[in-house]
Amino acid sequence: MKTRLHRTTVTVLCLAAWALAAGQDSGTTLKQAWEKHFLVGAALNPNVVSGKDSAAAAIVKAQFNTITAENAMKFGPTHPKSGEYNFKLADEFVDYGTKNGMAVIGHTLVWHAQTPRWVFQDGEAKAGRDTLLARMRDHIMTVAGRYQGRIHGWDVVNEAFDDDGTLRKSPWLNGIGEDFIEKAFTFAAEADPKAELYYNDYNVWKPEKAAAVIRLVKDLRSKGIRVDGVGEQAHWGFSYPKNGELKAMLQAFREAGIKVHITEMDISVLPNPWDYQGADIGKRFDELPGTNPYTEGLPDSVQAKLADRYAELFGIFLEYDDIVERVTLWGVDDGHSWLDYFPVRGRTNYPLLFDRQYRPKPAFDAVIRAAGTGK
Ligand code: 9MR
Numbered sequence: 001m002k003t004r005l006h007r008t009t010v011t012v013l014c015l016a017a018w019a020l021a022a023g024q025d026s027g028t029t030l031k032q033a034w035e036k037h038f039l040v041g042a043a044l045n046p047n048v049v050s051g052k053d054s055a056a057a058a059i060v061k062a063q064f065n066t067i068t069a070e071n072a073m074k075f076g077p078t079h080p081k082s083g084e085y086n087f088k089l090a091d092e093f094v095d096y097g098t099k100n101g102m103a104v105i106g107h108t109l110v111w112h113a114q115t116p117r118w119v120f121q122d123g124e125a126k127a128g129r130d131t132l133l134a135r136m137r138d139h140i141m142t143v144a145g146r147y148q149g150r151i152h153g154w155d156v157v158n159e160a161f162d163d164d165g166t167l168r169k170s171p172w173l174n175g176i177g178e179d180f181i182e183k184a185f186t187f188a189a190e191a192d193p194k195a196e197l198y199y200n201d202y203n204v205w206k207p208e209k210a211a212a213v214i215r216l217v218k219d220l221r222s223k224g225i226r227v228d229g230v231g232e233q234a235h236w237g238f239s240y241p242k243n244g245e246l247k248a249m250l251q252a253f254r255e256a257g258i259k260v261h262i263t264e265m266d267i268s269v270l271p272n273p274w275d276y277q278g279a280d281i282g283k284r285f286d287e288l289p290g291t292n293p294y295t296e297g298l299p300d301s302v303q304a305k306l307a308d309r310y311a312e313l314f315g316i317f318l319e320y321d322d323i324v325e326r327v328t329l330w331g332v333d334d335g336h337s338w339l340d341y342f343p344v345r346g347r348t349n350y351p352l353l354f355d356r357q358y359r360p361k362p363a364f365d366a367v368i369r370a371a372g373t374g375k
Pocket of ligand 1: 071113114158233264279281338
């Protein structure tokens, strides 16, 4: 018993030392390496914000200058019932960012997912346009209004397009009509006039989707409605997007005069026999033999491949740093990534820059080196 306790203590101390090394050694940090180019951030869960996950919290303070709440500011958590708001986790998150001088990103005001059923219902019937618009306005004014002046930018509308560039048949679209997007941006500008306002989606690198998003932004701007940038979520893999596809997307946005934020970056290292690209959380597949190969650890060869992939992607962001404003990773460490549950539940993925022991991975060094600042 004593030996086991001792061993546990030693393990905990080692982990803490690694975490410190990850966050606080004298080497260049992510935010330093990229400070002349764009913000670098991570999505946080409440345990990081509260400090319960102290190793992750140390990394965040040392490495990142912008943060996004992975879930805490969404419709479901903040507004679970009609007339009932719950701001505990969102308040803690925004306070944390403010206290640490970070650019706080609000995610997200209008989305088809993680929005409670009551929003779209009127008794047994579907809520009509006026009801839905009133609910949307109340939600945006209350949530974005609460944090007025403290949010760097809001993901106002999330995932409104399908990959072919047509509007997603979401309950917002069905209930309000196509102008639900411009209404959301109008309400958000009223609620927090100083916050930047973004349209955010995955697979924006697909040409039809990029074209649709650019058309949307131009259309809104022509009506005097403010849109400050577009978020490409960047839930990517080894083989997609192709570098040329990513550059074509960034070039199109550059020519359109639209800033780009890389908002939810992670790179899956796992086999993808379904050839699924994107982050539609409605999509699920059954595990197939051989699709969860790294439960005992990531082989060096794959680790190196991941580092190379991160390096080439950040190299491209650097080429487009006149329009790329921010790169946010969707999590801090591999032990807390949604990709362990998507699109198959219960796999072991390695998509981020810090491993399950909170140690910086070769991909971390590669990202530092890609800035050209040396290490
Ligand atoms: O990472 C988030 C996960 O913890 C939630 O269960 C999930 C539920 O909707 O949302 C995840 O974050 C999503 C983000 O808010 C929008 N783009 C896709 C992200 C991954 O699903």
